[in-house]
Structure formats: structure tokens, C-alpha cells
Amino acid sequence: MKKRMSIKLRLTLWFTLFMMLIAALCLGLMIIIGSRVAENEASERLGRTVRSDLEGISYTEGRLSFDAGFSFYKDGVYTIIYNAGKAMLGGETPPGFPVTEELQNGVTRTVSGEGETFLIFDLFMPSGWEDGVWVRGVTEYPDVRDSMGQSVTVFLIILPFLIFMAALGGYLTARHSLKPIERITELAGSISEGRDLKKRIAPEYESTDEAGRLAAAFDQMISRLEGSFEAEKQFASDASHELRTPTAVIVAQCSYLDKYADSTEDYKEGVEVIKRQADRMSVMIDRLLDITRLDFGTKKLEKTDTDLSELLRTLCEEQDNGERGIGLSTDISPDIHADIDSYLFSRVINNLLENARRYGKENGHIRASLKKEGKRILLSVEDDGIGIASEEQEKIWRRFYQVDPSRESGSGLGLGLSMVKQIVELHGGSIKVESEPEKGSRFTVELQG
8 A cells, every 4th residue: 555645744844845935935025125125225316316416507598517516426326417409418328328318307217228227317407498407317227136135145045944944843843733643543543452441642742722632532532431341341240240149049949949849839939039039130230220321421411490399398208108117207498499300319319218218227217308508409318227337438339338238128239329429429419428326327418509
């Protein structure tokens, strides 16, 4: 396959050629402007000299006289005097000047002679009604090479250095700008080969330009991809670990029934055990999938303005079923609204209430409250159950962790608090626990109102 020129080299060559073009244009403009300036200066000098000579000439009754110090050649200007009939009275024309050139009063113009170009300026000085003299000034047209020769020479000497510096600067700029793209290419290759997903570009390339933002966006994409892979691995690990026990129970129960069941009661009891384990597996899989969707970000929040007071009151009424003799009371401030996903936040409240009932003491009490302090919305669920030791309180947010597995009932899987924390943080809030062993626990959710 034909090897193409790299972008870095193409940018450097383009930048260098562009700088050479700019240099050539600058040189051309310098010459043009220098020529115009030299021409203007020569024209001004010519006009000034002719008017000065005119003041030093007297023409009375056909007699021509000059002031002291008058010169027919001064400041590079030849002065020639003609009578009214355009016959030369005095002065000398420069070599190569066309002596037949017509006289034109007050006009500065360019004429070509024998291999030379001249600037001429004529003025008529009247004497009486019909007589007078013409004063003509002639100077050689300025050669810009003479006036700008030194400047052009210096420019041509430093031009190669300028082009070299431009090429070097272009190369360094292109290399610096394309550095994150090269790193992205390397990382993409590493990912395709199944290597390290923890590498990032931004620490090596800290910039706020377009390339820096590209590097940051790629890092963010890799972080999400890494999180997705980790969530997938976590799901596979969690599922294989936690489904092992109910699966083993089901297999063992089926084996027992096959070998030892002799009556309908034996089969009925075995089927009930299998059903409980199957229900447990179903709930576990549903919760694992919910947590995984939250990890992957595929479960999006659908926030609406929700009456949180009414939502908490409704859920507490549904949960106040008297199970284990535990009562439920509420202290809910009215008309507290929040911008939340009502379905997901219902999961938060239900999980906290279920957790309080599961770990509360027999014939105990649960208290749910909701209030607003400034811009903070505080929702708390408190029980008087077994409590949580201080060294255990950081662990309760882990998946499948249970403070006292022997106390679990129903579908206690150790997934509820992990999911609660994820949902609350997705809403930009926080959750904390205050607890003492044998005295109970209070979970407090804080949202911004």
C-alpha cells in the first residue's frame, strides 16, 4: 500500500510554503511602496527646486537676469529656461533627454529618453501681456534598486532564517497539536487488543484547546467504557456468587425428593422450598439488572416536579401492614416538592422502609419524617432494631452485604442499600446512617429543593 505523507509533515510543508509566499508578497510590496515613495520624493524635490529657481529669475523687456547663487543644476535637478516661443535661453538638458518634449504648465510627468526615464516639471512666468519665460526642471526617474538596495539585500539574507524558523515553529506546533491524536490512536490499539483500560491522555496533555478537549472527551469515553466493563464483570461475579446458593438448594431439594419422598406432603414441602428459592432468584436477578442498568447509565432519570410529601405518605400507608408487630408513624411536612424520578425514588423509600422492618425489633416502631430546612429537603426513616456497629456502617452500602444475615426474611438480599445509594446520588443527593447497636438506626436522605 502506498505510504501517505503524515498530517504533521503536510501541515509543516503547507505552513512553510505559506510563509514563503507571505515573504515574497512582503518583498514585492516593499519594492512597490519603495518605488512610489522614491517617485513622490523626487517629484516634490523637482517642484520645490523649479519654484525656487523661478524666484531667482527676472525677465524684463526681453532681458533675462539671475539672482546671485542661481544654479542651473541643483539637488539632482537640471533647470532649463525657454522664451515664450519655446526657444532655449539657458540651461542644459541631461544626456538622453528628448529636447522636443512639449512644455506643459504646472504638470509633473514622466518621459522616456534614450535608455533613460525622466521626471519633468514646467512653469510659465509671464512678462507683460504676451511675453514671458518657461522654466523646466528635469531629474532622472529614481531607481528603487539604488534607494532600497541595502534593505532588499538584508531582507534576502535573513529570509532563509525566517523560513527555517517558520518551518520549525510549524512542525513543533503540529506535533504538539497532534500529540493527543497519536495517544488516542495508541489507546484505541490497546483497547482493541484487550489491554489496559486505565490509561488516560489528559494527565500527559493538559490543554484547553481543541486537541485538549478532544483528549478529555476521549478520556471520558474510556472511563465510561471501563465502567461498563467493570459493571459487566461485577454483574457476572455477583450473579454467579449469589445464585450459587439458591441453585444448590433447588438441586439438593430435587435430589432429596427423587430419593426419599414417599408422600404427597413430602413433595408439597419440597416444591414450596423450590418455589421460595426460585422467587428469591427472580427478585435477585431483577435487582441485579436494575443496579447494572444504573451502572451502565442505560436507566435514565425521568424527572418531574413531584409532591414528595404525598409520595411518602402513600408509600408509608402501603407499608404499614403490622408485620412482626412493628408500628409505623409519620411526621411529614406538607407540600414539599422536588424534581425527581418518582418511580426510582419510590424504590428508595420502599427499600428504607423494608430495611427498617426487616431489622427492627419485634413489636417495635418505625418513624418516617420529611421536612425542609432552607434549600435542603431531609427525608429520614428510623427504627429501634438491632442497629449497626460503627465499624460496619461503611460496609452496608456494598452489594450483598448484610449486617446480620441470620435476621433476614423474605427477599433480603443485601442489594437494597446499594441501590438506594446509587439512586440518591443520581438525583444529586446524599444519604447517611446514624446507628447504635441494639438501639436502632436512622437513615437520612438529603436533596436540594
